[in-house]
Amino acid sequence: MSADAVADLDLALRALADGNRRAILREIRSAPLPVGAIADAVDLSQQTTSHHLGVLRRAGLAASTREGTRHLFAVDTDGLAAVRSYLDDFWPDKLAALKAVIEAREGADRG
Template identity: 80%
Template sequence: MGVADAVDLDLALRGLADGNRRAILRAIRSEPQPVGSIAEKVGLSQQTTSHHLGVLRKAGLVVGTREGTRHLFVVNTDGIAAVRSYLDEFWPARLAALKAVIEAGQGEARG
């Protein structure tokens, strides 16, 4: 089973569709943080931040761990990799089309 199979792509893309959730992902991409710190960084209430973290966790984009009495959240790189893998499927066809356009333009320039 591949990474993309382990993540519900529809949930992941819906999770990324919200600007607040993308801001949360940027805030926690480098190290695990508690809800309060995340909320402060992104300018949302703790309740709203918790809601968005729940959506991101359900989508497979965030993982939560417990450190003593604190819940810490960090980006799930496997979830992000699944989204990237899906989007990467579109590049070969687009690059081939771009190459054809460039080569056609070079042929016209020579002619």
């Protein structure tokens, strides 16, 4: 993984560490929404919501578009794909370890 990719992943994981940001991502995963609607849905002020959206944008987890005079925010799937790819690397080892434990228990039960 390149130094830039590691830095991007670190930003994304730090952004995801905050529960308010995860709540915001849940709200914007289905459809782009304006700040006001997001703020109402997550019970935060528009100023606080805007701050969190800025963090999510810098981390590559949210994107914004303009619709007339409104800014709409949506999940940036590319940023989430990088996080998922990182986390997916853990599963083969964990599944192999789980399989070994189960097989050992089955062998002990038989013998």
